[in-house]
Amino acid sequence: MSTVKLTVNGRAVAVDVEDRTLLVQLLRENLNLTGTHVGCDTSQCGACVVHVDGRAVKSCTMLAGQAEGCNVTTIEGLAKGDELHPMQAAFRDNHGLQCGYCTPGMIMSAVDIVHRHGGNLDEETVRHELEGNICRCTGYHNIVKAVLDAASRMKVAQAAE
């Protein structure tokens, strides 16, 4: 057992876990942040994507100990109170989800894509960059629409700040 200290959604936490604990297990089982999902458990599907120090990573492919001292953001950390993050709102408005299982990972990857590319996003880039996230319902079409919609909303929001 080791104590892992990290910041999750702005809150400093210290968690006692076995050394073999994955970051996703720490989030779901110790912190009850069950918005982050485990889909394939083989690093392919992306349902477990969270941000570690501002970068999208697969939390099923990182030991909890590797996140020591890191700043982690999960799907629960995106909204401001009752106000959805622009990416969440765009997924709702564009019907970017059906069963919803992949959605937390999709949204965390999508926010990361917009952060990295800013206003230079086009459909091809979005489709290419979502390679690490698998959805079995939507056929991706409305997810891509949602990401492009959110990218323009986030650009407007940034310009207004």
Next chain:
Amino acid sequence: MYETHYHRASSVDDAAALFAKGTDAKFLAGGQTLLPVMKQRLAAPSDVIDLGKIKDLIGVEASGDTLTIKAATTHYDVAQSDAVRKAIPALAHLASMIGDPAVRHRGTIGGSLANNDPAADYPAAVLALGATVKTTKRSIAADDFFKGLFATALEDGEIITAVSFPVPAKAGYAKFPNPASRFALTGVFVAKTKAGDVRATATGASQSGVMRVPAIEQALKANWSAGALGGVTISANGLLADIHGSAEYRANLVKVMGQRAVTAAG
């Protein structure tokens, strides 16, 4: 995953000391291969020594005709590095195509080389560019480093610290990715050194891991152009065959990716 002991190394010396104390220790860099393998219970190290937070192992340096990438630099950082893009754009391009964005944010060049997956991208570049693998014990020429499937010249406890690439006159990489895993079904790296020598390598194709492709090298030495590879025949002997493609299919991919790599190199 079986039980293990996790250690965060503060320096390369600390890592070597921690490794020596374990009964069956493994080094952990980005973990994008080791952790999935441990989750499948195909590996059960007694101790996992994390190299990911050793500052001396992260970064890119360009000096004269040499580009040095430190071992724990992530694929994302290599792809984004101005120094890499300027010195060897083909290498930045290669890094930008490994796995998916989340994998590139964690995976490292040193981890990829130490693992030497037969379908990994970096070995193709390291071998084609005639790079030197720097370790805690010595410098290893690329020609002596790769020893077949998942095998390298690294000794127990030896840690890759950096890779030095001579800046080539021209280089290009083209890969046909497996649509599910993004690993190379076949990838070909071609390079022309400043002295005029030509080297070409293929990954994902051979049963014994990354390989030189003499037929492509000879054709390009005579005439550096995609068209020069039109008449080249690649033997299917010793090539991988699986549900994704036969040996003959991969042999043809070596030629086609070779042509695309030359076109990309210009």
